[in-house]
Amino acid sequence: AAALAVLGFLLLLLRRRRPANPKPLISSSSLGRQDTQRSALVTFSSSPLGEQACRLLAGRGYKVDYSTDALLPNGARPQLVVHLAREAPGPVGPARTTAKVAAQCERLPVPPQLVVISDACVGCDPMRDVSDGDIEMEDPDHSHCDPRLEALLVAEERAARYAASTGTAAIVLRPHRIYGPQPPSAVSLLYSGATALLGGARAYTSLTHIEHAALAAVRAADELFDAAPAAGSVSKRIVTDGAIYSISHLLRCVSVVLRVPPPLLPLARVLRPLFALFAPRLGRALRTHQFFVDTRPADTAAAPAEAALRHALGGWEAGAGPLVRLVAPLYTAALCALAAAALTSLPADALEPLPMLAVPSALVATAAAVLLYALLPAASSLPRQGKLLPVVVDGGLPLIGHGLDFVKGPVFLVTRLRQQYRSVFTTTVATQRITFMQGPEAQRSFIKATDKELDQGPVYQFTIPVFGRNIVYDSPLDERTQQVKLVVHSMNTKSLDAMVPKIIEEAEMYFANEWGDEDVVDLRETFAGLIILTASATLMGPEVRSNLVQDVARIYHKLDSGLTPFSVFFPHAPTKAHRARDAARQEMVEIFSKVIKSRREAAERGERRDDFLQSLIDFRYKDTVDKRTGTVTKKGVGYTDDEIVGFLIVLLFAGQHTSSITSAWLGAMLLSHPDELDKVKKEQEKLVGAGGKLNYDVLLSMDGMRRAISETLRLYPPLILLI
Structure with missing residues (x-):
């Protein structure tokens, strides 16, 4: 008192x-x-x-x-x-x-x-x-x-x-x-x-x-x-x-x-x-x-x-x-007095296990430490402030935060929060804390960050049920880097040049079979179906394209339906869409296992195809070598059949959404602007000419088409978030 x-x-x-x-x-x-x-x-x-x-x-x-x-x-x-x-x-x-x-x-x-x-x-x-x-x-x-x-x-x-x-x-x-x-x-x-x-x-x-x-x-x-x-x-x-x-x-x-x-x-x-x-x-x-x-x-x-x-x-x-330095000691003295009074009110047998001077010594030591703190000379400099993390959005519901708004539409949620928090902020969505980075400066920092600074693996765990184990986001960083290099090297100029005739053939066949002389069509469905065909022809091999492309399209649709905003946070929840997704992936493995087995047997006989599927079958990881001793600590192995299927699914997903959405918007924009459509057609006629052939080099020289695609991507980007 x-x-x-x-x-x-x-x-x-x-x-x-x-x-x-x-x-x-x-x-x-x-x-x-x-x-x-x-x-x-x-x-x-x-x-x-x-x-x-x-x-x-x-x-x-x-x-x-x-x-x-x-x-x-x-x-x-x-x-x-x-x-x-x-x-x-x-x-x-x-x-x-x-x-x-x-x-x-x-x-x-x-x-x-x-x-x-x-x-x-x-x-x-x-x-x-x-x-x-x-x-x-x-x-x-x-x-x-x-x-x-x-x-x-x-x-x-x-x-x-x-x-x-x-x-x-x-x-x-x-x-x-x-x-x-x-x-x-x-x-x-x-x-x-x-x-x-x-x-x-x-x-x-x-x-x-x-x-x-x-x-x-x-x-x-x-x-x-x-x-x-x-x-x-x-x-x-x-x-x-x-x-x-x-x-x-x-x-x-x-x-x-x-x-x-x-x-x-x-x-x-x-x-x-x-x-x-x-x-x-x-x-x-x-x-x-x-x-x-x-x-x-x-x-x-x-x-x-x-x-x-x-x-x-x-x-x-x-x-x-x-005088202000006496505040902390006086508080401590009052608290120590209260603690001592509380101890004296306890029964004597309750204090028997404690040494006789333990409690008084602790109280005295506490009071002395606080008094010493109060009597220290004034600091010559202020404490250093650590790095400030992005601000955390206030509000939301208990346990799920802004999860309902995110499931309803991430774009609307982010747009609303951006008006308040501008370029960088963190919000709680169900079990995850998500930091959004918007604007040129924030995006530049995101893109330039190394994989060690911003690792995609943890946030893309929801894709594992679709892509499979040991592929992309379920693999260590060094293996993931080798997987990316495999794709980059396989998509070189020579390979792309060889793919163009296949893509043209698929497009001409598709429009000849699916479109008549006059009708009303859905561009989104059209390009989604067409790109399944071109992907099958260029990535999955002739065996799949000739006999199994309809099965692949059906399975892809089920896999795609199994990736929803809900799946991002609960990828293994026992929902109907997830059960269909898991069954579809198993069917995809069974289909491709036969093709892969046939390819491996043909390779043993010296018969090899020069396509992307064969590159996956022939791939081997690099040996892991101890830098100090030079000994091999882990022998590099190739992909299993399940991993090859997973890699093909990854590529199908990577190109299907972005390509089909961009193609649909490009078609819609050109049809809405007849003058621009006429310019693009005349450019193609000029470059290809009568009896000419459309190839990779000609495509690269189409400046008008390239600008039309770039403007479409600017107005209607197919990816709303980079994670």
Whole structure:
């Protein structure tokens, strides 16, 4: 009780302490002094942000007028007004004061240029995650649940109308979560040691040091004078320190600098209802991602993000003084006293197994360790933040997350989440955590990653019931690499040149037999059936094409029906589609086993075919050799019959969907654009000529057809996800 009483008195003293005024982060001399005399007026100049803006503007050489509210002083004729709309008091203060400032400026003989300081969350909903504040993607119909942000949005619109009506220009700056050496009111909660309960906070955030926000206002003022933006133009910019922090890391930094308890207990989620009632802003900060990329100030006067954070925390430490170091020891003393009291209330026989001094010694050691932690000198540098993982999407149902939305349609789910999380995010879908990467930068990172960094094997386990064991995603990486090389080498120019006549023959036979002179056909079904035939002729050998192609098409359909979004997460579930899939694969093995056996027997007699199926039969893995001794540790073997069948199924799946979908869309697009269809036909007639022959070289020289295929792939890509 005594320890808690002292702690309460200590926290009262900490709340009443006046914050210190540390050395500025950005010196006025670092800005460079401009030669021409320019005048600027800063509203709400007595606020911390206003004081910094006035200091830096004066250091830059501006003649600064001060206004403690939104009224222009009598006789003031500023060339520029920096309106700190975010500093206006009250829920509707930003809108009201901006309208007042604009009205006063419009009455001046020469209306001044305007810089408005708003808030980054004006462009988004602060109740939701915001992982990349792209102003161009703002929802025009968006309305804020926060009346203050709604008022700031109205203020920005009034600034735009002012610029349009006066022929001036305006710049709207949107700093995010301004902080500085003067601690906000929520810091008193951290002084109390509540950081110990906030472990497991999920949120990432951006921060803006107060002097960086003021520096952005100075540079915006310079731009309005020097760059001469177009009359009536308004530009909006998000301003941050340029770093992205996890809230957990920021709490660790606070605990290291102030020597308050670190975030030990992962209770941030458990305490969410309490935060919603008593501290909603802090609760959102712990739970909601609010960070913005590509917002680092491109200014030599700006300080690095870590230096800015250390500067602010140093101010918090100076404001609290040495008293704050007593918080952790007092908590520990109270807990140790409670533990001792609980032990003394136990029956004597319950304590007999313990050594007499064990418990008191443990309590004393704990108290001594915490006291030593509190008395350590202040850290010269902040803890290093590890790599930030992609943000995890909030919401979803228990156990299955966003599984239902994914099964209904992955494209719609990803499109909806992209509006909120932008390029990279992770969501829970049934038993899997899936990270989506979108956009050129993210896709470039995905494509350039090595197999050791991004291994497809674990995520493609759902294909094993169809492809079989020891093939592609069920094989070790070195064997998978050899399998890919086999395909690449088998699809060389010579092989492709030999395949073209077979493909042409299959196409002519198919259209002659299946199409009459006039009818209505389904392009999707047409090309799906045609490509089964061409794949059978070029990959599976003449034996299959001559006698078994209809069986292969039927079996392929059953295999394909056994791969559904549900199968991705539960590939072995006893469903009707999965049972049909397994039976179809076994039938495929039985069909090809006879062909493979016949090929092996023919090879023993010296009769060999020169096609892809024979390449699979003849293939052998490389021997595994010990690099130190040079001895063979594993003899390279060939494929079993089951593995050959699996490889053929892989190739059939790899080409069937992409080729048939692209062909169907290409046909639909050309039929919808008769002029382009005519160009493609004339190009073919020109290259082939009368009595000419269509071959591999001619196909490569068809630039018009190649462009048509490329445009089709751009508009209607057959693969919606690369995994």
